Amino acid sequence: MTEPPIVIEHREHVWYLLVQASQLEHMIMCQYLFAEFSLKADGLTEEQQAAVDRWRQELHGIAVQEMLHLALVANLMSAIGAAPTFGRPNFPQSCGAFPPSIQLRLLPFGEAALAHFLYLERPEGMKRHDAAEFISCAPPPEPIAAGEIFPRAQEFATVGHLYRGIKDGLTALVAKYGEEQVFCGSPQAQATPELFRWPEMVAVTDLASACAAIDEIIEQGEGAQGAWQDAHYGRFLKIWEEYHALRAADPAFEPAHPALGAFTRQPFDVGEPQPLIGDPRTLALAELCNLAYEAILWLLTRFFTHTDESEEELDVLISAAITTMAAVLRPLGTELCRRPAGPAHPGRTAGPAFEMYYLMDNVVPWREAAWTVLIERLRQIAERCASHAATDPVIAAASEQVTAVADALDAARAKAASGITAPGGSA
Template sequence: MTAEPPIVIEHREHVWYLLYQAAQLEHMIMCQYLFAEFSLKSDGLTADQQAAVDRWRQELHGIAVQEMLHLALVANLMSAIGAAPTFNRPNFPQSCGPFPPSIQMRLLPFGEAALTHFLFLERPEGMERVDAAGFIACDPPPEPVVAGEIFPRAQEFATVGHLYRGIRDGLTALAARVGEEQVFCGSPAAQATAELFRWPEMVAVTDLKSACAAIDEIIEQGEGAQGDWREAHYGRFLKVWEEYTALRAADPGFEPAHPALGAFTRQPFDVREPQPLIGDPGTMVLAELCNLAYEAILWLLTRFFTHTDESEEELGVLVGAAIAMMAGVLRPLGTELARRPAGPAHPGRTAGPAFEMYYVMDNVVPWRAAAWTVLTERLHQIVGRCAPHAAGDPVIAAAADRAKAVADAVDACGARYR
């Protein structure tokens, strides 16, 4: 068993940097799981095959939801130490970027490659696994941070759990050195709670004990507590992989997913290598709507986690709007997108949600009235973009109805400030 190299944390900015990395990591892992979920077929299979695919869809969705929880817990940790939570991240694919060279991100349809990649990402401490074909580390690991470095920078971590153990140990040492009150200087009112998110596992972080509880929740759901990974993400993916392998052995022609491609509406601004672009006009419409819904969810969550003087009712509206956009708009549009042709340049391939980041997403202004005006405007723009296509496309029509309900709810809540 290979020992994990120590992660060095000497001051707040070291923690801040690592939590920012953790937020990007959780965000991109969640998107990979959603892409695989959306790619799964709903017809054209035998009854037994379809039953298995439906189980895998639910499993992927459940794990993706837990990754969303992890992202929210990281946001709580950031807020607790005085760092503004962010939902910005780089575009896919990421081979040599914000993470150590062994941790790479790519959108893959459900299948052997995707499952191999997911098992690699979720592997427990000390477990040796090889990533899927094509995931090749291209840079040497960063040099270890040494005592006395004032500016934070990338550090090597072998697994997701390794990163969080380093953050937990660093926070513990930092609190012992300067005091918990100094470390956890954020306002308790800024914390996401179990009541607001209706997640029993949500931990409001206000001190070292609650910070360690939040980190342990992430580690246990991902790789398992004390090496018991059977009910953790790793064990759940392994069970899916075993079932998938058995069904493929029984029927080598079994294809449970559409050949989805993480195709973009335009070349991403932060990826140097040319990326596949959507060439079908109807698919392009759907992809843009999907990206708008995704962007709106991020803006709603950003306002929640960096709110100022919103009431409990208003915070509930923000959370409810984000969940409704995810379930009622992004999920059906993303699922349908994985069934639409990517275009003539990609014969035989369907599209899929690339979760495009069109620019570096930063926070909106802190003033409540202006922030809610911006949110309401963007939500109504989504409804307006759906309108010309709703009559001829039942998926877009249903998404438009859900988006309008969300926009009206946010508009009604924000109208009191205008």
């Protein structure tokens, strides 16, 4: 398959494409998490359950790497003077935020989800069909003509194609304007391997490090130079083969709950009506799940757009985001996939829709105000969890974790205010 070249003539073209890359990595990660949460933990044969447990670990590992990709894109944006963003459109996305060849929807683990994941992760140039649920509904955008000053959507059929276009564009801009001009962002704004606790994390300060960050994304997703066996594409292909072997042995094998990406209310940016949760107890759990997700995004936003935080405070922010994801969002989302969606959806369970309630932007740049807002929101989530904790052990455990996260941020804020740790980490 031949894909049209991506045109980059100035910084805003790169900026626009990096925003799209950020939203795409974010939404792909949510799709993988949804499929992971939907997998069953009982009711299967020993062989089937062992396979499902392997798939759960694989999906979780791939989703975590998508989080790394999102962080690498944030570093690329900071490096060229753009503010990293964790906002995105709501699901589903058919023909709007991305080219019509890229469509996104929350699906429980199964035939359709695996076909869709393989399609998204396929190496550039490989022909593969998306799942039947995804039908192209619009022609591709017209190529950008020479001299166009305003950035706009461009066609890319694969994730690898998008990133190679960004890499080529950055190379051309450096040749045109010079490295110092293109990479004008502060090195202090970069997430480092030490701060982000990821050896694969690349701090982007020049063209070489930008290319290294992009290569990391491409290699983990589709594989380097055709070696896709250990990349996301190859890992999904192995799951696909195991899944079909188990289905051939037992046609009744259903590894996942019939989860539905149901909303608590109609999303503000999706035209067609979306499924809504009708069961009151499920609705309360879904609201808490969405609040935890929102808190993670705010914590990451502050981490990647920090101002005068010390390294100790940055460590508190990233620890808070990781804890909230692992100890709050994951158990709540998993439980949600086991709860009934409501009378309007017989036989279906709910699932986290990862709702965006509004156009998310950054909080104010001043540290004290930003931390006050973060702590206040975490306290609200903890209080809301506590109101349901007596009747729901999953929510009770989440309440304790959110409270601990809020306490950690509060302690770090108090320490900074007392002058024990000054901005930059000096005593």
